[in-house]
Amino acid sequence: MAYDSALVAEIVNRVMAQCGASAEADTVPVGISNRHIHLSAEHVEILFGKGYELTPFKDLSQPGQYACKEQLTIIGPSLRSIEGVRVLGPVRSASQVEISRTDSFTLKVKPPVRESGDIKGSAPITIVGPKGVVTLKEGCIIANRHIHMSEEEGKAFGLKDGDYVTVEANGERRTTFYDVQVRVNKAFRLEMHIDTDDANAAGIAGGAKVKIIK
Numbered sequence: 001m002a003y004d005s006a007l008v009a010e011i012v013n014r015v016m017a018q019c020g021a022s023a024e025a026d027t028v029p030v031g032i033s034n035r036h037i038h039l040s041a042e043h044v045e046i047l048f049g050k051g052y053e054l055t056p057f058k059d060l061s062q063p064g065q066y067a068c069k070e071q072l073t074i075i076g077p078s079l080r081s082i083e084g085v086r087v088l089g090p091v092r093s094a095s096q097v098e099i100s101r102t103d104s105f106t107l108k109v110k111p112p113v114r115e116s117g118d119i120k121g122s123a124p125i126t127i128v129g130p131k132g133v134v135t136l137k138e139g140c141i142i143a144n145r146h147i148h149m150s151e152e153e154g155k156a157f158g159l160k161d162g163d164y165v166t167v168e169a170n171g172e173r174r175t176t177f178y179d180v181q182v183r184v185n186k187a188f189r190l191e192m193h194i195d196t197d198d199a200n201a202a203g204i205a206g207g208a209k210v211k212i213i214k
Contacts, residue, residue: 038092175201
């Protein structure tokens with residue numbers, strides 16, 4: 001039988017990759033999301049002026065996503081407000097405001113816990129910019145706990161888009177997170193996203209490692 005060096009190299013690489021994946025097969029880095037705003041192109045122009053484009057400030061962990069220099073004020077139905085809420089880019093097809101449960105008490109608003117982008121029937125919120133005001137009849141949510149994975153990472157974990165897992169965080173205050181949604185896409189990078197309430201409750205900071213419990 002002829003020796004095929006290319007085939008052997010491919011097999012070795014596969015084995016090494018599998019070993020590496022299994023070594024950390026249940027470990028995920030954490031990203032902590034503060035309150036933020038996603039805007040449609042139409043609403044960018046209403047809030048900042050015709051022809052205005054968002055100004056990238058800092059790249060986020062997920063490819064193509066970034067924090068913008070722009071910050072806005074959000075106002076709840078009872079006219080309570082929070083200033084300095086960061087806009088994230090790029091623009092979306094529909095505007096959306098993501099807050100924590102603690103923020104909802106400040107604003108006197110009742111947002112549902114939802115996957116990002118699922119805003120139908122969600123809470124109303126008003127956004128105030130330097131050039132105009134936008135009142136969303138729906139669009140304010142508390143983002144559900146979720147884990148981003150690439151397709152390759154999903155395969156390594158044995159998980160698919162839409163699965164739900166339990167996650168253990170061994171921070172200062174050991175915590176178990178239930179019903180964490182798995183989101184798999186070729187453009188994603190491995191990271192679990194939780195909001196500031198969850199992070200503070202568990203006593204963990206951004207970059208901490210958590211464990212998926214199957």
